[in-house]
Amino acid sequence: MTEVAVIGLGAIGSMTLWRLAQRGVVVHGYERFGLAHDRGASAGQTRRFSVQSQRERRFTPLAVEALDLWRELSDVTARELFHQTGGVIIGPEGTPALLSAIASADENALPCELFGANVLRSRFPQHAVRDTDVGVIDPLAGYLRPEASVATAVERAAALGAQVNLFTEVLAIEAGEDGIRVVTAAGRQAYDRVVLAPGAWASELVPAAKTVVPRRLVQAWYLARRPADYRPEVFGVFERVGDVSAYGFPSLDGATVKIGIKLEQHPVVDDLHHVERSVGVDFAARLATVVREFFPGLHPDPVNLQTGIEGYSPDDLPLLGLAPSDPRLVIACGFSGAGFKFAPVLGDVAADLATNGSTARDVSFLAPGRL
Incomplete structure (x- = not known):
């Protein structure tokens, strides 16, 4: 019987462990920190889910399958992990991300609506909508x-x-x-296959993952002036694209709203063992400028800031496939801030590769050998 090790039990590793165990495979999972820790890419209370793809339309079929697996995990454990609120992507008309989202929905016969600025202002008064803005609705979206x-x-x-x-x-x-062989302080243990899913730490273990760069991200929470306006029933997940890059969620606590804002390329982390966790006043002030302009219903100064670390590939696409140097090693890292929504299906793909050496899904565009 095939024996498999999964290195890293974050988003992708935890799902790979589940999908392998579901198949009856002998599998051991290794995690350098605790369960669901805050040192990687899976902290911060919420992650956005949408079936529409803004960068790579081949992700959309995977997102649809991931939604089924999210529901399966929720049903079998009686835990509500996915909350379907619907969502909107807002940006200037003609923005490539908007066009890609629409095309990805059309190509897969998924529900999708496009609205102009006036309709957006009526339906989403929590957003400051410019005359040049349009919005794409995804009713399957949520957090x-x-x-x-x-x-x-x-x-x-x-x-x-x-x-x-x-x-x-x-x-x-x-x-x-x-x-x-997996080497720990306790010794060495040999496996038929090893799935490498340690997130930003990938480059420390395997030469094929040297291109994965750890970057530091900041998530922030803001007080709502009228909390009732941000309840999940009336305010879904969103993303703003184009000249402004931001995403956010409804209020989970009835008081604050989480907004993520990308001001520039996320800074590289040079030393994963000594990561700066504090956020400077100047950076918070720059975030406040965006909140003040585009989210007038929120107090612009954050009440909570949280840092995380994610692994980024050179082309912002994941590395998922057999290692070019050794097909017994499955690489699953470099998800570049966009892996969590797909985690169950990507974990299932990794399980395919670990047990069969191949998968029926179209993930050839993610092959590690491309880099």
Whole structure:
């Protein structure tokens, strides 16, 4: 029987562990920190889900399948992990991201509506809509609970027989005739296949992942002037694209609203063991300028700021496939801030690769060898 190790139990690793355990595979998971920790890319209470793709339209079929798997995990564990609120993408007419979102929906016969500025102002008064703005509606959109999702997937995998090793750092991965050896402080253990999913730490373990660059991101929460206007029933997830890059969610606590704003390229983290967690006043002030202009119903100064680390590839597309140097190693990293919504199906793809060496899904455009 095939024995598999999964290195890293964040979004992708936890789902890979679940999908392998679901198949009855002997699988061991390794996580250097605790369950659903805040040191990687899966913290911050919420993650946006949408079936529409703004960058790569081949993701849309995967998103549709991921939605089914999110619901399956929720049903089998009696935990509500996905909340369908509907969503909107707003930006200047003709913005490539908007055109891609519309095309991805049309190509897959998914519901999608395009509205002009006046309709947007009427339907979404929480947003400051410019005359040149249009909006694309995705009724299937919503938000996921990342910490709960990671913990639920790992717990479900353990219930199905997976061995979970928390607070266990993998020091090295060695290729040998007896298999791929995972080296920890406790010793070495050989596996038939190893799935590498340690997020921003990937480059420390495998040469094929040296192109994955760790970057520091900031998420912020703002007080709503009228909290009732931001309830999930009336305010869905959103993204603003074009000359302004922002995303956000309805209020979960009845007081604050989470908004993510990209001011420039996220800074590179040079030392993953000593990451600056504080956010400077100047940076918060720059965020406030955007909030003040585009979200007038929120107090512009954040009441909470949280940093995270994500692994970015050179072309912002994930690395998912067999390692060019050794097909016994499955690389699953470099998701560039856009992997969580797809996590269950990408985990299932990794499980395919770990058990069969191939997958029926079209993920050739994510092959690590392209870089």
